[in-house]
Amino acid sequence: MNLGADYSSEGGRATARDLTVLGLETSCDETAASVVRLTPDGAATVLSSVVHSQIDDHAAYGGVVPEIAARSHVEMIDGVVRRAMAEAALDYDGLDGVAATAGPGLVGGVMVGLSFGKAVALARDLPLMAVNHLEGHAVSARLGARVKYPFLLLLVSGGHCQLLEVRGIGDMTRLGTTIDDAAGEAFDKVAKALGLGYPGGPALEKLAENGDGARFDLPRALLGRKDCDFSFSGLKTAASRLAHTCETDQDRADLADGVQTAIARQLSDRSDRAMKAYAEQHQHRLFVVAGGVAANRTVRSTLEATAAKNGFAFLAPPMAYCTDNAAMIALAGAERLQKGWVSDIDAVARPRWPLDEKSALADPAHKPGRKGAKA
Missing domain, CATH: 3.30.420.40 (ATPase, nucleotide binding domain)
Incomplete structure (x- = not known):
């Protein structure tokens, strides 16, 4: 089974109890935080989901400006997380782990969310799950329905x-x-x-x-x-x-x-x-x-x-979970934590991170610019 470059099973064990995870998403132009609870049988409950959109910040430029996005994430993330925790009616002692997008995305923004997640994990002695943003989208349909693999x-x-x-x-x-x-x-x-x-x-x-x-x-x-x-x-x-x-x-x-x-x-x-x-x-x-x-x-x-x-x-997925959000990151992190897969605290922010690295590397057409292979 492919754990990915930033994951190991060391320091974590598979668990069969409810898991409550804080998720952070800052890969583009939304600063988002969410708390999701996952049961042993795979049922996910979104306890809170807060998204601060930067649409007004970028509208004049006709697209996302990376530097503006990163600065906004720095300014907003603390307040967004506070709101998510308040809406979930939890303090940090009620969490089992922290999940943060580690890529792919605008690396300045990714660094903000990942760094915040590391700070919470260190301060509260919680496991960290550095999540691939695309994996979050892959599991997002499980936020609105009982979806079985494959x-x-x-x-x-x-x-x-x-x-x-x-x-x-x-x-x-x-x-x-x-x-x-x-x-x-x-x-x-x-x-x-x-x-x-x-x-x-x-x-x-x-x-x-x-x-x-x-x-x-x-x-x-x-x-x-x-x-x-x-x-x-x-x-x-x-x-x-x-x-x-x-x-x-x-x-x-x-x-x-x-x-x-x-x-x-x-x-x-x-x-x-x-x-x-x-x-x-x-x-x-x-x-x-x-x-x-x-x-x-x-x-x-x-x-x-x-x-x-x-x-x-x-x-x-429900419309609220189609676009970028932190609930999907929290769920992906909870599913990884459930298997005992945790990240090292020095996990890096990655502007490019293929969801299926083995397929990307084996693809003879893999080369710079092939978005599905390198993105």
Whole structure:
């Protein structure tokens, strides 16, 4: 079983009791803290979840500015953690461990949350779990339902787009990844070209409600290919260029709908391929969609139909746990603590940290810039 580079079973033992864990998330532009309780049979209860968004701080720049994000995390994290502990009606003596995102992400922000987590762990003599942010997304559906392993996962967000076989915490195999841009990046960049501001994904979805995407012939890369990879760079470039030709509000709405439909179509086609491969090996057929793009209703409905066609149950996290949050980090940490997997106090912040390091290193196409492999 792969514990990952920052984990060991030394100093910790598997436990069969309720575990209450404080989670910290600071990988991008949300400062978040949460307390989650995990029972021995895998039931998770969110006792608190506090998220401070930096949208207003970055809106003028049309995207996240790393230096501004890091400074905001420093200013906000103490208050956010205090609120999370108060809402959970606990003090630090009521915790069994601390989990903090250790990557991937904007390393300045990651360092803030990880350092705060280390301070709590040292001061209160608690085990520390340095959590992969992507692993948090992978288990996020378990925050809203009793989800059993294994399952097929589509992790789709602003920086990541991967299909994974999830057999358990720390035991995941990548089936496909983006060979260039992620779906969420395509949403955001096209939204920016349309003048929709930041964050772009939700704004583009709203604009698309009144659009007719059939007007535009947009690239839908890799459809029908035998692998499970994705590519959104061609769509992003073509749609961004078209955005500058739109003259009316209807033009912009039609393009927004066309982009949304094209992204949903590619996600569906690639997921369909993964489902067929997964079904050859597994009787239990559950398809989970997680990450920020999972909040898009068109994407959800398209993927839900694809799952039904292939005989898969469909599940997505509650909307509050699709985008970055600390509850998913607390849960991932609690599941690791349950197995006795704890981190050394000198665990490092990592700007890049592949969820499935073995697949990434073995991939012959692995090279700088291949986001699914190195992100």
